[in-house]
Amino acid sequence: MIAGFELPDAGQILLDGNNIADIPPEKRPLHTVFQSYALFPHLTVAENVAFPLKMARRDKPTIKAKVHEALDSVHLSDRAHAYPHELSGGQKQRVALARSLVNRPRLLLLDEPLAALDAKLREEMQHELIDLQREVGITFIFVTHAQDEALALSHRIAVMNQGHIEQFDEPSKIYGFPRNRFVADFIGNTNMLEIEVAEATPTHLRLAVPGLGEIMAPAQEETRAGQKGWFTVRPEQVRIGPAQDRELKNHFCGKVRSFIYVGNVTTYTVELADGTPIDALLSNSAPGRARFFEVGDEVAVSWRHDAGVFLRE
Protein backbone atom coordinates (compact mmCIF):
# COMPACT_ATOMS: atom_id res chain seq x y z
CA MET A 1 0.00 0.00 0.00
CA ILE A 2 2.84 2.38 0.72
CA ALA A 3 4.40 1.56 -2.66
CA GLY A 4 0.98 1.73 -4.30
CA PHE A 5 0.59 -1.80 -5.65
CA GLU A 6 -2.44 -2.29 -3.45
CA LEU A 7 -5.10 0.26 -2.75
CA PRO A 8 -6.49 1.05 0.69
CA ASP A 9 -10.22 0.49 1.25
CA ALA A 10 -10.41 3.77 3.10
CA GLY A 11 -8.22 6.41 4.66
CA GLN A 12 -5.14 8.32 3.64
CA ILE A 13 -1.43 7.67 3.33
CA LEU A 14 0.43 10.80 4.28
CA LEU A 15 3.99 11.47 3.12
CA ASP A 16 5.36 14.81 4.32
CA GLY A 17 1.77 15.85 4.91
CA ASN A 18 0.56 15.02 1.38
CA ASN A 19 -1.94 12.25 0.75
CA ILE A 20 -0.35 9.79 -1.71
CA ALA A 21 -3.13 7.18 -1.60
CA ASP A 22 -4.49 8.21 -5.02
CA ILE A 23 -1.11 8.54 -6.78
CA PRO A 24 -0.08 5.60 -9.03
CA PRO A 25 3.11 3.75 -7.98
CA GLU A 26 5.27 5.21 -10.76
CA LYS A 27 4.53 8.78 -9.62
CA ARG A 28 5.12 8.26 -5.89
CA PRO A 29 8.29 9.83 -4.51
CA LEU A 30 9.36 6.60 -2.86
CA HIS A 31 11.13 3.44 -3.99
CA THR A 32 10.99 -0.18 -2.93
CA VAL A 33 13.73 -2.75 -2.45
CA PHE A 34 12.03 -6.02 -3.32
CA GLN A 35 12.62 -9.28 -1.51
CA SER A 36 13.82 -10.88 -4.77
CA TYR A 37 15.76 -7.65 -5.61
CA ALA A 38 13.98 -7.62 -9.04
CA LEU A 39 17.10 -6.49 -10.90
CA PHE A 40 16.60 -6.21 -14.66
CA PRO A 41 18.50 -9.22 -16.05
CA HIS A 42 19.03 -7.66 -19.49
CA LEU A 43 20.73 -4.57 -18.08
CA THR A 44 24.17 -4.17 -16.54
CA VAL A 45 24.64 -3.01 -12.97
CA ALA A 46 25.19 0.56 -14.14
CA GLU A 47 22.15 0.42 -16.45
CA ASN A 48 20.03 -0.95 -13.62
CA VAL A 49 21.06 1.90 -11.38
CA ALA A 50 20.48 4.41 -14.20
CA PHE A 51 16.91 3.14 -14.77
CA PRO A 52 15.04 5.47 -12.37
CA LEU A 53 17.08 8.44 -13.62
CA LYS A 54 16.22 7.61 -17.24
CA MET A 55 12.55 7.30 -16.28
CA ALA A 56 12.80 10.75 -14.74
CA ARG A 57 14.36 11.93 -18.05
CA ARG A 58 17.51 13.32 -16.48
CA ASP A 59 20.28 14.37 -18.89
CA LYS A 60 23.16 12.04 -19.68
CA PRO A 61 26.01 13.71 -17.73
CA THR A 62 23.80 13.87 -14.60
CA ILE A 63 22.87 10.20 -14.97
CA LYS A 64 26.50 9.20 -15.36
CA ALA A 65 27.62 11.18 -12.33
CA LYS A 66 24.76 9.98 -10.11
CA VAL A 67 25.20 6.32 -11.11
CA HIS A 68 28.90 6.57 -10.33
CA GLU A 69 28.19 8.14 -6.95
CA ALA A 70 25.50 5.57 -6.08
CA LEU A 71 27.71 2.59 -7.01
CA ASP A 72 30.51 4.13 -5.00
CA SER A 73 28.35 4.35 -1.90
CA VAL A 74 27.59 0.61 -2.06
CA HIS A 75 31.21 -0.30 -2.97
CA LEU A 76 30.34 -1.73 -6.39
CA SER A 77 32.12 0.64 -8.77
CA ASP A 78 34.28 -2.18 -10.13
CA ARG A 79 31.19 -4.27 -11.06
CA ALA A 80 29.42 -1.53 -13.03
CA HIS A 81 29.48 -3.48 -16.30
CA ALA A 82 28.58 -6.89 -14.88
CA TYR A 83 25.14 -8.41 -15.43
CA PRO A 84 22.97 -9.36 -12.42
CA HIS A 85 23.46 -13.11 -13.00
CA GLU A 86 27.20 -12.62 -12.49
CA LEU A 87 26.75 -11.16 -9.01
CA SER A 88 26.56 -12.77 -5.57
CA GLY A 89 23.49 -12.39 -3.35
CA GLY A 90 25.01 -9.59 -1.32
CA GLN A 91 26.11 -7.73 -4.44
CA LYS A 92 22.63 -7.99 -5.98
CA GLN A 93 21.26 -6.62 -2.74
CA ARG A 94 23.59 -3.65 -2.94
CA VAL A 95 22.68 -2.97 -6.59
CA ALA A 96 19.00 -2.99 -5.62
CA LEU A 97 19.78 -0.49 -2.85
CA ALA A 98 21.80 1.76 -5.14
CA ARG A 99 19.05 1.66 -7.76
CA SER A 100 16.41 2.64 -5.21
CA LEU A 101 18.45 5.44 -3.68
CA VAL A 102 20.04 6.96 -6.80
CA ASN A 103 17.39 9.60 -7.37
CA ARG A 104 16.92 10.38 -3.69
CA PRO A 105 13.34 9.32 -2.97
CA ARG A 106 11.52 10.80 0.04
CA LEU A 107 11.20 7.32 1.48
CA LEU A 108 12.73 3.89 0.97
CA LEU A 109 10.60 0.83 1.52
CA LEU A 110 12.54 -2.39 2.14
CA ASP A 111 10.49 -5.57 1.88
CA GLU A 112 12.36 -8.25 3.81
CA PRO A 113 15.51 -7.46 1.82
CA LEU A 114 17.87 -9.64 3.84
CA ALA A 115 15.69 -12.76 3.95
CA ALA A 116 17.59 -14.47 1.13
CA LEU A 117 21.06 -13.96 2.59
CA ASP A 118 22.97 -16.27 4.94
CA ALA A 119 23.48 -15.25 8.57
CA LYS A 120 27.01 -13.84 8.21
CA LEU A 121 26.19 -11.79 5.13
CA ARG A 122 22.97 -10.61 6.72
CA GLU A 123 24.83 -9.12 9.65
CA GLU A 124 27.30 -7.46 7.29
CA MET A 125 24.45 -5.95 5.27
CA GLN A 126 22.78 -4.76 8.48
CA HIS A 127 25.85 -2.69 9.30
CA GLU A 128 25.96 -1.37 5.75
CA LEU A 129 22.28 -0.45 5.83
CA ILE A 130 22.76 1.49 9.06
CA ASP A 131 25.74 3.37 7.58
CA LEU A 132 23.91 3.99 4.31
CA GLN A 133 20.83 5.33 6.04
CA ARG A 134 22.93 7.71 8.12
CA GLU A 135 24.75 8.82 4.97
CA VAL A 136 21.70 9.55 2.79
CA GLY A 137 19.37 10.66 5.58
CA ILE A 138 16.28 9.17 3.92
CA THR A 139 13.61 7.48 6.00
CA PHE A 140 13.77 3.70 5.58
CA ILE A 141 10.71 1.57 6.22
CA PHE A 142 12.04 -1.91 6.83
CA VAL A 143 9.56 -4.78 6.71
CA THR A 144 10.82 -7.91 8.44
CA HIS A 145 9.77 -11.01 10.30
CA ALA A 146 13.15 -11.34 11.97
CA GLN A 147 12.79 -9.52 15.28
CA ASP A 148 16.53 -9.29 15.92
CA GLU A 149 16.83 -7.53 12.56
CA ALA A 150 14.13 -5.08 13.59
CA LEU A 151 15.79 -4.38 16.94
CA ALA A 152 19.22 -4.01 15.38
CA LEU A 153 18.32 -1.68 12.52
CA SER A 154 15.53 0.58 13.66
CA HIS A 155 15.10 3.88 15.31
CA ARG A 156 11.43 3.10 15.77
CA ILE A 157 9.54 -0.18 15.39
CA ALA A 158 5.88 -0.72 14.62
CA VAL A 159 4.79 -4.18 15.77
CA MET A 160 1.83 -5.16 13.60
CA ASN A 161 -0.78 -7.83 14.25
CA GLN A 162 -3.49 -8.52 11.66
CA GLY A 163 -3.29 -5.07 10.15
CA HIS A 164 -3.22 -3.17 13.44
CA ILE A 165 -0.25 -1.48 15.02
CA GLU A 166 0.10 -2.99 18.50
CA GLN A 167 2.96 -0.77 19.56
CA PHE A 168 5.04 1.93 17.87
CA ASP A 169 8.16 2.74 19.86
CA GLU A 170 11.92 2.73 20.11
CA PRO A 171 13.49 -0.75 20.01
CA SER A 172 14.50 -0.67 23.70
CA LYS A 173 10.96 0.35 24.73
CA ILE A 174 9.43 -2.36 22.56
CA TYR A 175 11.67 -4.98 24.12
CA GLY A 176 11.82 -3.66 27.68
CA PHE A 177 8.31 -2.28 28.08
CA PRO A 178 5.95 -4.16 25.78
CA ARG A 179 2.46 -2.69 25.91
CA ASN A 180 0.55 -5.97 25.65
CA ARG A 181 0.90 -9.70 25.53
CA PHE A 182 1.27 -9.89 21.73
CA VAL A 183 4.22 -7.50 21.64
CA ALA A 184 5.93 -9.19 24.61
CA ASP A 185 5.48 -12.59 23.01
CA PHE A 186 6.42 -11.53 19.49
CA ILE A 187 9.65 -9.70 20.24
CA GLY A 188 12.21 -11.99 21.84
CA ASN A 189 11.71 -14.79 24.34
CA THR A 190 9.91 -14.10 27.55
CA ASN A 191 8.33 -15.72 30.59
CA MET A 192 4.61 -15.17 30.94
CA LEU A 193 2.73 -15.67 34.22
CA GLU A 194 -1.00 -15.23 34.59
CA ILE A 195 -1.61 -12.97 37.63
CA GLU A 196 -4.01 -10.76 39.50
CA VAL A 197 -2.97 -7.43 41.03
CA ALA A 198 -3.13 -7.73 44.82
CA GLU A 199 -1.87 -4.27 45.72
CA ALA A 200 -0.86 -1.24 43.70
CA THR A 201 1.21 1.52 45.33
CA PRO A 202 3.13 4.41 43.78
CA THR A 203 6.39 2.52 44.31
CA HIS A 204 5.58 -1.07 43.56
CA LEU A 205 3.00 -3.68 42.61
CA ARG A 206 2.16 -6.80 44.52
CA LEU A 207 0.93 -9.49 42.13
CA ALA A 208 -0.76 -12.73 43.08
CA VAL A 209 0.23 -15.75 41.04
CA PRO A 210 -2.27 -18.60 41.48
CA GLY A 211 -0.51 -21.68 42.85
CA LEU A 212 2.84 -19.95 43.40
CA GLY A 213 2.37 -17.05 45.74
CA GLU A 214 3.16 -13.42 45.27
CA ILE A 215 5.66 -11.46 43.25
CA MET A 216 6.84 -7.88 43.47
CA ALA A 217 6.93 -5.75 40.34
CA PRO A 218 7.73 -2.12 39.51
CA ALA A 219 4.88 0.36 39.80
CA GLN A 220 2.89 1.19 36.72
CA GLU A 221 0.42 3.96 35.94
CA GLU A 222 -3.30 3.25 35.93
CA THR A 223 -2.92 -0.04 37.73
CA ARG A 224 -5.37 -0.92 40.49
CA ALA A 225 -5.81 -3.86 42.80
CA GLY A 226 -8.08 -6.54 41.34
CA GLN A 227 -6.95 -6.13 37.73
CA LYS A 228 -6.10 -9.34 35.92
CA GLY A 229 -3.43 -9.89 33.32
CA TRP A 230 0.06 -11.23 32.77
CA PHE A 231 3.43 -10.63 34.26
CA THR A 232 6.33 -10.89 31.83
CA VAL A 233 9.99 -11.12 32.69
CA ARG A 234 12.82 -11.71 30.20
CA PRO A 235 15.01 -14.83 30.64
CA GLU A 236 18.14 -12.68 30.97
CA GLN A 237 16.53 -10.93 33.98
CA VAL A 238 15.97 -14.23 35.74
CA ARG A 239 18.81 -15.44 37.90
CA ILE A 240 19.35 -19.12 38.42
CA GLY A 241 21.25 -20.63 41.34
CA PRO A 242 21.50 -23.65 43.62
CA ALA A 243 18.32 -24.32 45.60
CA GLN A 244 18.14 -22.34 48.85
CA ASP A 245 15.39 -22.47 51.39
CA ARG A 246 14.82 -18.75 51.83
CA GLU A 247 11.61 -16.82 52.24
CA LEU A 248 12.09 -14.18 49.61
CA LYS A 249 9.77 -12.48 47.15
CA ASN A 250 10.32 -13.29 43.48
CA HIS A 251 12.18 -16.40 44.51
CA PHE A 252 10.95 -19.84 43.45
CA CYS A 253 12.34 -23.33 43.61
CA GLY A 254 12.13 -25.89 40.84
CA LYS A 255 13.92 -28.49 38.77
CA VAL A 256 15.85 -28.06 35.54
CA ARG A 257 13.69 -29.58 32.83
CA SER A 258 15.95 -28.86 29.85
CA PHE A 259 18.54 -26.47 28.57
CA ILE A 260 19.75 -25.10 25.26
CA TYR A 261 23.46 -24.40 24.98
CA VAL A 262 24.26 -21.92 22.18
CA GLY A 263 27.86 -21.09 23.02
CA ASN A 264 27.85 -17.67 24.59
CA VAL A 265 24.79 -18.35 26.73
CA THR A 266 22.74 -21.28 27.99
CA THR A 267 18.99 -21.06 28.43
CA TYR A 268 17.69 -23.27 31.25
CA THR A 269 14.02 -24.15 31.45
CA VAL A 270 13.10 -24.59 35.09
CA GLU A 271 9.87 -26.29 36.11
CA LEU A 272 8.41 -24.71 39.26
CA ALA A 273 6.48 -26.62 41.93
CA ASP A 274 3.13 -26.16 40.18
CA GLY A 275 4.51 -27.04 36.76
CA THR A 276 4.99 -23.48 35.47
CA PRO A 277 8.07 -23.30 33.23
CA ILE A 278 10.46 -20.37 33.71
CA ASP A 279 13.32 -19.69 31.30
CA ALA A 280 16.53 -18.36 32.77
CA LEU A 281 19.49 -17.23 30.72
CA LEU A 282 22.99 -17.75 32.07
CA SER A 283 26.02 -16.23 30.44
CA ASN A 284 28.86 -18.70 29.91
CA SER A 285 31.48 -16.16 30.81
CA ALA A 286 33.40 -18.44 33.17
CA PRO A 287 36.21 -19.93 31.08
CA GLY A 288 36.25 -23.67 30.66
CA ARG A 289 32.75 -24.25 31.95
CA ALA A 290 30.06 -25.03 29.43
CA ARG A 291 27.20 -25.69 31.85
CA PHE A 292 26.41 -25.14 35.46
CA PHE A 293 23.34 -27.30 35.95
CA GLU A 294 22.14 -30.64 34.64
CA VAL A 295 18.63 -31.79 33.86
CA GLY A 296 16.86 -32.72 37.13
CA ASP A 297 18.99 -30.46 39.35
CA GLU A 298 17.16 -28.67 42.18
CA VAL A 299 17.57 -24.97 41.52
CA ALA A 300 16.12 -21.62 42.50
CA VAL A 301 15.11 -18.85 40.12
CA SER A 302 14.68 -15.22 41.15
CA TRP A 303 14.51 -11.76 39.72
CA ARG A 304 14.79 -8.23 41.02
CA HIS A 305 11.78 -6.37 42.30
CA ASP A 306 12.14 -3.77 39.58
CA ALA A 307 12.30 -6.32 36.75
CA GLY A 308 9.41 -7.36 34.56
CA VAL A 309 6.26 -5.68 33.31
CA PHE A 310 2.61 -6.12 34.22
CA LEU A 311 0.41 -6.45 31.14
CA ARG A 312 -3.28 -5.72 31.50
CA GLU A 313 -5.66 -8.12 29.86
Add this chain to the structure above:
Amino acid sequence: MRGYSCVNRRLGRWVVSLPPTLFLLLFFVAPSLIMVVASFRFPGEYGGLAPLVEHGRWKLTLETYRFFFSDFIYAEIFIKSFGVALATTLICILMAYPLAWLIARSPKKHQDVMVLLAVLPFASNFLIRVYAWMIILGPQAAVARAVNSLLAAFGFEPVTLLFSPFAVLVGMVYVHLPFMILPLYTNLAKHDPALLDAAQDLGANAWRRFWKVTWPLSLPGIYSGSVLVFIPVLGMFAIPDILGGTGDILIGNLIKEQFLGTRDWPFGATLSLMLTLAVLVCAGLAAWLARRGVGRHA
Protein backbone atom coordinates in the same frame (compact mmCIF):
# COMPACT_ATOMS: atom_id res chain seq x y z
CA MET B 1 36.27 -46.32 -10.02
CA ARG B 2 36.41 -42.76 -11.25
CA GLY B 3 37.94 -43.81 -14.54
CA TYR B 4 35.30 -46.43 -14.98
CA SER B 5 32.37 -44.08 -14.40
CA CYS B 6 34.03 -41.52 -16.67
CA VAL B 7 34.24 -44.04 -19.49
CA ASN B 8 30.69 -45.07 -18.74
CA ARG B 9 29.45 -41.52 -18.98
CA ARG B 10 31.26 -40.92 -22.25
CA LEU B 11 29.81 -44.15 -23.61
CA GLY B 12 26.34 -43.07 -22.50
CA ARG B 13 26.73 -39.77 -24.27
CA TRP B 14 27.72 -41.57 -27.44
CA VAL B 15 24.82 -44.00 -27.28
CA VAL B 16 22.35 -41.15 -26.81
CA SER B 17 23.73 -38.91 -29.56
CA LEU B 18 24.48 -41.62 -32.11
CA PRO B 19 20.97 -42.25 -33.53
CA PRO B 20 20.19 -38.57 -34.27
CA THR B 21 23.69 -38.09 -35.66
CA LEU B 22 23.30 -41.08 -37.95
CA PHE B 23 19.85 -39.90 -38.97
CA LEU B 24 21.12 -36.45 -39.90
CA LEU B 25 24.13 -37.88 -41.76
CA LEU B 26 21.93 -40.25 -43.72
CA PHE B 27 18.96 -38.03 -44.45
CA PHE B 28 20.39 -34.53 -44.44
CA VAL B 29 24.10 -34.47 -45.22
CA ALA B 30 24.05 -37.28 -47.80
CA PRO B 31 21.07 -35.93 -49.81
CA SER B 32 22.55 -32.44 -49.67
CA LEU B 33 25.80 -33.76 -51.12
CA ILE B 34 23.85 -35.63 -53.82
CA MET B 35 22.13 -32.34 -54.65
CA VAL B 36 25.46 -30.53 -54.82
CA VAL B 37 26.77 -33.12 -57.30
CA ALA B 38 23.48 -33.16 -59.21
CA SER B 39 23.64 -29.41 -59.74
CA PHE B 40 26.85 -29.87 -61.77
CA ARG B 41 25.49 -32.71 -63.95
CA PHE B 42 23.63 -32.72 -67.25
CA PRO B 43 19.89 -33.38 -67.40
CA GLY B 44 18.83 -36.75 -68.73
CA GLU B 45 17.10 -36.98 -72.09
CA TYR B 46 13.78 -37.94 -70.55
CA GLY B 47 14.19 -36.03 -67.30
CA GLY B 48 16.29 -37.07 -64.37
CA LEU B 49 20.05 -36.97 -64.71
CA ALA B 50 22.41 -37.97 -67.49
CA PRO B 51 25.01 -40.60 -66.56
CA LEU B 52 27.86 -39.18 -64.47
CA VAL B 53 30.57 -41.02 -66.46
CA GLU B 54 30.31 -41.56 -70.23
CA HIS B 55 32.98 -43.09 -72.48
CA GLY B 56 35.38 -43.04 -69.49
CA ARG B 57 35.00 -39.28 -69.00
CA TRP B 58 33.37 -37.29 -66.16
CA LYS B 59 30.40 -35.33 -67.42
CA LEU B 60 30.15 -32.23 -65.21
CA THR B 61 29.18 -28.65 -66.13
CA LEU B 62 28.63 -25.17 -64.67
CA GLU B 63 25.80 -24.62 -67.18
CA THR B 64 23.00 -24.47 -64.56
CA TYR B 65 24.82 -21.80 -62.55
CA ARG B 66 25.46 -19.76 -65.66
CA PHE B 67 21.78 -20.08 -66.47
CA PHE B 68 20.73 -19.07 -62.92
CA PHE B 69 22.82 -15.91 -62.98
CA SER B 70 22.06 -15.05 -66.64
CA ASP B 71 18.38 -14.31 -66.08
CA PHE B 72 17.30 -11.73 -63.58
CA ILE B 73 13.91 -13.46 -63.18
CA TYR B 74 15.39 -16.03 -60.75
CA ALA B 75 16.93 -13.39 -58.51
CA GLU B 76 13.61 -11.60 -58.66
CA ILE B 77 11.73 -14.69 -57.46
CA PHE B 78 14.28 -15.14 -54.68
CA ILE B 79 13.83 -11.53 -53.58
CA LYS B 80 10.04 -11.86 -53.76
CA SER B 81 10.17 -15.05 -51.68
CA PHE B 82 12.31 -13.34 -49.09
CA GLY B 83 9.86 -10.45 -49.06
CA VAL B 84 6.91 -12.79 -48.48
CA ALA B 85 8.81 -14.64 -45.74
CA LEU B 86 9.76 -11.37 -44.08
CA ALA B 87 6.22 -9.98 -44.29
CA THR B 88 4.77 -13.24 -42.93
CA THR B 89 7.24 -13.20 -40.03
CA LEU B 90 6.48 -9.58 -39.16
CA ILE B 91 2.71 -10.09 -39.32
CA CYS B 92 3.09 -13.24 -37.20
CA ILE B 93 5.06 -11.27 -34.57
CA LEU B 94 2.42 -8.54 -34.51
CA MET B 95 -0.44 -11.03 -34.18
CA ALA B 96 1.25 -13.55 -31.87
CA TYR B 97 2.68 -11.08 -29.36
CA PRO B 98 -0.58 -9.87 -27.80
CA LEU B 99 -1.97 -13.40 -27.87
CA ALA B 100 1.11 -14.97 -26.26
CA TRP B 101 1.15 -12.17 -23.69
CA LEU B 102 -2.51 -12.78 -22.89
CA ILE B 103 -1.94 -16.52 -22.45
CA ALA B 104 1.14 -15.96 -20.28
CA ARG B 105 -0.79 -13.52 -18.09
CA SER B 106 -3.85 -15.77 -17.68
CA PRO B 107 -4.41 -17.87 -14.56
CA LYS B 108 -2.21 -20.95 -14.63
CA LYS B 109 -5.11 -23.37 -15.00
CA HIS B 110 -6.37 -21.63 -18.19
CA GLN B 111 -2.96 -21.44 -19.84
CA ASP B 112 -2.81 -25.09 -20.94
CA VAL B 113 -6.25 -24.88 -22.54
CA MET B 114 -5.33 -21.68 -24.38
CA VAL B 115 -2.07 -23.17 -25.67
CA LEU B 116 -4.02 -26.21 -26.81
CA LEU B 117 -6.44 -23.94 -28.69
CA ALA B 118 -3.51 -22.18 -30.35
CA VAL B 119 -2.15 -25.45 -31.76
CA LEU B 120 -5.56 -27.04 -32.39
CA PRO B 121 -5.46 -26.29 -36.17
CA PHE B 122 -2.62 -28.85 -36.43
CA ALA B 123 -5.20 -31.51 -35.63
CA SER B 124 -6.56 -31.28 -39.16
CA ASN B 125 -4.61 -31.78 -42.36
CA PHE B 126 -2.54 -28.88 -43.62
CA LEU B 127 -3.88 -29.07 -47.19
CA ILE B 128 -7.47 -29.20 -46.01
CA ARG B 129 -6.93 -26.07 -43.95
CA VAL B 130 -5.41 -24.26 -46.93
CA TYR B 131 -8.26 -25.41 -49.20
CA ALA B 132 -10.66 -24.05 -46.58
CA TRP B 133 -9.19 -20.62 -47.27
CA MET B 134 -10.12 -21.05 -50.95
CA ILE B 135 -13.73 -21.19 -49.81
CA ILE B 136 -13.38 -18.38 -47.29
CA LEU B 137 -11.71 -16.03 -49.80
CA GLY B 138 -13.67 -17.22 -52.85
CA PRO B 139 -15.70 -14.67 -54.87
CA GLN B 140 -19.04 -16.04 -53.62
CA ALA B 141 -17.99 -16.06 -49.97
CA ALA B 142 -19.29 -13.57 -47.43
CA VAL B 143 -15.83 -12.04 -46.91
CA ALA B 144 -15.30 -11.14 -50.56
CA ARG B 145 -18.85 -9.86 -50.91
CA ALA B 146 -18.59 -7.69 -47.81
CA VAL B 147 -15.26 -6.23 -48.91
CA ASN B 148 -16.52 -5.54 -52.42
CA SER B 149 -19.79 -3.96 -51.33
CA LEU B 150 -17.80 -1.75 -48.99
CA LEU B 151 -15.45 -0.81 -51.86
CA ALA B 152 -18.43 -0.18 -54.14
CA ALA B 153 -19.95 2.13 -51.52
CA PHE B 154 -16.83 4.29 -51.72
CA GLY B 155 -16.80 4.08 -55.51
CA PHE B 156 -13.88 1.65 -55.95
CA GLU B 157 -13.60 -1.24 -58.39
CA PRO B 158 -14.34 -4.69 -56.89
CA VAL B 159 -11.32 -6.86 -56.11
CA THR B 160 -10.72 -10.60 -56.16
CA LEU B 161 -9.26 -11.86 -52.91
CA LEU B 162 -8.47 -15.41 -54.00
CA PHE B 163 -5.52 -16.18 -56.31
CA SER B 164 -3.69 -13.04 -55.24
CA PRO B 165 -0.53 -12.18 -53.26
CA PHE B 166 -2.93 -11.19 -50.49
CA ALA B 167 -4.40 -14.71 -50.32
CA VAL B 168 -0.88 -16.21 -50.27
CA LEU B 169 0.08 -13.97 -47.34
CA VAL B 170 -3.13 -14.83 -45.46
CA GLY B 171 -2.45 -18.53 -45.92
CA MET B 172 1.20 -18.22 -44.88
CA VAL B 173 0.37 -16.26 -41.74
CA TYR B 174 -2.50 -18.58 -40.84
CA VAL B 175 -0.43 -21.75 -41.14
CA HIS B 176 2.65 -20.44 -39.35
CA LEU B 177 1.11 -18.36 -36.56
CA PRO B 178 1.29 -21.14 -33.90
CA PHE B 179 5.05 -21.43 -34.52
CA MET B 180 5.37 -17.83 -33.36
CA ILE B 181 2.87 -18.06 -30.50
CA LEU B 182 4.50 -21.06 -28.79
CA PRO B 183 8.08 -19.80 -28.35
CA LEU B 184 6.82 -16.34 -27.45
CA TYR B 185 4.44 -17.73 -24.85
CA THR B 186 7.19 -19.94 -23.39
CA ASN B 187 9.40 -16.88 -23.11
CA LEU B 188 6.78 -14.48 -21.70
CA ALA B 189 5.55 -17.02 -19.14
CA LYS B 190 9.05 -17.11 -17.64
CA HIS B 191 9.19 -13.36 -16.96
CA ASP B 192 9.31 -12.45 -13.28
CA PRO B 193 6.29 -10.21 -12.57
CA ALA B 194 8.33 -8.51 -9.83
CA LEU B 195 10.41 -6.88 -12.60
CA LEU B 196 7.37 -4.97 -13.86
CA ASP B 197 6.50 -3.94 -10.31
CA ALA B 198 10.08 -2.76 -9.83
CA ALA B 199 10.01 -0.81 -13.11
CA GLN B 200 6.74 0.84 -12.09
CA ASP B 201 8.08 1.58 -8.62
CA LEU B 202 11.11 3.26 -10.20
CA GLY B 203 8.92 5.54 -12.28
CA ALA B 204 8.14 3.72 -15.55
CA ASN B 205 4.63 4.11 -16.98
CA ALA B 206 2.89 1.23 -18.79
CA TRP B 207 4.38 2.13 -22.19
CA ARG B 208 7.97 2.29 -20.91
CA ARG B 209 7.51 -0.82 -18.77
CA PHE B 210 6.76 -2.67 -21.99
CA TRP B 211 9.58 -1.23 -24.10
CA LYS B 212 12.25 -1.19 -21.40
CA VAL B 213 11.51 -4.51 -19.68
CA THR B 214 9.06 -6.87 -21.39
CA TRP B 215 10.19 -6.29 -24.98
CA PRO B 216 13.96 -6.68 -24.52
CA LEU B 217 13.43 -9.76 -22.35
CA SER B 218 11.17 -11.34 -24.99
CA LEU B 219 13.69 -10.95 -27.85
CA PRO B 220 14.97 -14.55 -27.57
CA GLY B 221 11.38 -15.75 -28.03
CA ILE B 222 10.95 -13.47 -31.04
CA TYR B 223 14.18 -14.80 -32.58
CA SER B 224 13.28 -18.47 -32.23
CA GLY B 225 9.72 -17.82 -33.43
CA SER B 226 11.04 -15.90 -36.43
CA VAL B 227 13.36 -18.75 -37.43
CA LEU B 228 10.47 -21.21 -37.14
CA VAL B 229 8.28 -19.04 -39.39
CA PHE B 230 10.74 -17.46 -41.82
CA ILE B 231 12.54 -20.58 -43.00
CA PRO B 232 9.52 -22.80 -43.76
CA VAL B 233 7.74 -19.92 -45.51
CA LEU B 234 10.80 -19.41 -47.72
CA GLY B 235 10.53 -22.92 -49.14
CA MET B 236 6.73 -23.23 -49.10
CA PHE B 237 5.14 -24.19 -52.45
CA ALA B 238 1.74 -25.60 -51.52
CA ILE B 239 0.17 -22.35 -50.31
CA PRO B 240 1.15 -20.25 -53.37
CA ASP B 241 0.06 -23.20 -55.54
CA ILE B 242 -3.40 -23.31 -54.01
CA LEU B 243 -4.13 -19.71 -53.02
CA GLY B 244 -1.83 -17.73 -55.36
CA GLY B 245 -2.46 -16.60 -58.90
CA THR B 246 -0.29 -17.42 -61.90
CA GLY B 247 2.07 -14.55 -61.05
CA ASP B 248 2.57 -15.54 -57.43
CA ILE B 249 5.39 -18.04 -57.97
CA LEU B 250 7.89 -18.36 -55.13
CA ILE B 251 11.18 -20.30 -54.94
CA GLY B 252 9.38 -23.37 -53.66
CA ASN B 253 7.15 -23.47 -56.71
CA LEU B 254 10.09 -22.90 -59.02
CA ILE B 255 12.03 -25.83 -57.54
CA LYS B 256 9.02 -28.11 -57.58
CA GLU B 257 8.44 -27.16 -61.25
CA GLN B 258 12.03 -28.12 -62.20
CA PHE B 259 11.73 -31.57 -60.68
CA LEU B 260 8.13 -32.47 -61.54
CA GLY B 261 7.25 -30.24 -64.50
CA THR B 262 10.23 -29.31 -66.66
CA ARG B 263 12.11 -32.34 -65.35
CA ASP B 264 15.36 -30.41 -65.35
CA TRP B 265 16.89 -31.96 -62.24
CA PRO B 266 20.29 -30.24 -62.36
CA PHE B 267 18.66 -26.81 -62.45
CA GLY B 268 16.25 -27.80 -59.67
CA ALA B 269 19.25 -28.95 -57.64
CA THR B 270 20.99 -25.63 -58.27
CA LEU B 271 17.93 -23.68 -57.17
CA SER B 272 17.46 -25.69 -53.98
CA LEU B 273 21.18 -25.40 -53.24
CA MET B 274 20.87 -21.63 -53.55
CA LEU B 275 17.88 -21.72 -51.24
CA THR B 276 19.71 -23.84 -48.66
CA LEU B 277 22.60 -21.39 -48.83
CA ALA B 278 20.28 -18.43 -48.32
CA VAL B 279 18.54 -20.18 -45.39
CA LEU B 280 21.88 -20.98 -43.76
CA VAL B 281 22.94 -17.35 -44.07
CA CYS B 282 19.62 -16.25 -42.52
CA ALA B 283 19.83 -18.82 -39.71
CA GLY B 284 23.41 -17.79 -38.98
CA LEU B 285 22.35 -14.17 -38.88
CA ALA B 286 19.46 -14.97 -36.54
CA ALA B 287 21.69 -17.05 -34.26
CA TRP B 288 24.21 -14.23 -34.14
CA LEU B 289 21.49 -11.71 -33.31
CA ALA B 290 19.99 -14.02 -30.70
CA ARG B 291 23.35 -14.68 -29.07
CA ARG B 292 23.95 -10.97 -28.82
CA GLY B 293 20.58 -10.63 -27.14
CA VAL B 294 20.60 -13.80 -25.03
CA GLY B 295 24.20 -13.47 -23.92
CA ARG B 296 23.21 -10.38 -22.01
CA HIS B 297 20.68 -12.15 -19.84
CA ALA B 298 21.28 -15.88 -20.05
